[in-house]
Amino acid sequence: MKVCVLYSGGKDSNLALLKASEEFEVACLVSLMPESAESEIFHYPNVELVELQAKALNLPLIVERCSSDERRSMEALERVLRTAIKEFGVEGVVTGAIRSTYQATRFQRVCDRLDLWCFNPLWLRDEISILEEVLARGFEVIFVRVSGIDRSLLGKRLDEEVIRALAEMRNYANPAGEGGEYETLVLKMPLFRKKIEIIDAEVVGSEFDSMLLVKRGELV
Amino acid sequence: MILVISTCKYGLSEEEFVRPIAEIVEKAGFRYEIKRYKEKIDPKKYDKAIICGTALKDFEYLENMERFEWIHEFEGHILGICAGYQVIASLFGQKLERAERIGVYEVEVLKENPLAEKTFRAFFLHKLALKSAECVEPLAVQGDVICMFWIRKFYGVSFHPEVLNPEIVERFLKI
Incomplete structure (x- = not known):
């Protein structure tokens, strides 16, 4: 199909x-x-x-x-x-x-x-298990929008430490960002022939809703 | 041992309709085995069975009803979810009618039963259901649809309890 x-x-x-x-x-x-x-x-x-x-x-x-x-x-x-x-x-x-x-x-x-x-292959998946699978499958992921949670996540790469931090926020924020807590950008995953490199980016928005606006990226 | 049956034509649908059920069973502390409905099933190996749902466009299981004949010999309880509800209803000669429900709707419980006591909201995803019943006992309705029924030791629910009502699956496991 x-x-x-x-x-x-x-x-x-x-x-x-x-x-x-x-x-x-x-x-x-x-x-x-x-x-x-x-x-x-x-x-x-x-x-x-x-x-x-x-x-x-x-x-x-x-x-x-x-x-x-x-x-x-x-x-x-x-x-x-x-x-x-x-x-x-x-x-x-x-x-x-x-x-x-x-x-x-x-x-x-x-x-x-x-x-x-x-x-919908991720339907009802435990949010932390999705983050762990993404990491285990060799994805490179960065946070490009953060809203109402720790602003220092903006621009950070997803790693085990970030997953632990998101798991700790579980009582007040959805660890997968389903409630609009954050949005991510995938720079690399197993089907990508090349990786995305961010050349120029700017942080825009307010203290409570910030976005990493990527002005230029390249495939390398 | 709980038998969890996939009615899905495609493996990708199992991520959506079978895995969530298996996770509820595991979390409730029960051992389980997943089988595809086309596999040979030995009903004596299992205490209970859950027949899971599948994609809205998938009706392949209804063309292969002979694969579910083992249900007649099964001595434990069965919970049929959506496609599983349709399978149990069909095996007992009930007529499925066109009845589309996509989304969250209110369920009116007609008769208190071990799975549900009062009105609740549930997620539906089906195009066929029972609107009248001859040999099954209706337990709950959604509008003109019998969305929960009982026959022998078998329950059918036309909605997906794994989405908003996992306690229904947990109660079934504890019967």
């Missing part, structure tokens, strides 16, 4: 992609780029870096910009999936959804309307 992966460039969509590639032919990546960081459904990524990641993966990328409004976001998702069906013949969608029934319900309904299989 040919599938597409709903791709934000972070740890979850990359792990879902890796798992999908072990069973199916991944025909393309699809990315929704919210115009605002307030989107409840989609990750707010460094747009140009997703293009760089797609190059590193040697996979076609279909990008659609969308507003943070739910109805329009879902219309954008439907459009981008229609393109994936038409141009690449995909029969299924793979997502990195973990626990949000709000997100899962919307993805499942769109897939149903388009007669697509829907796969």
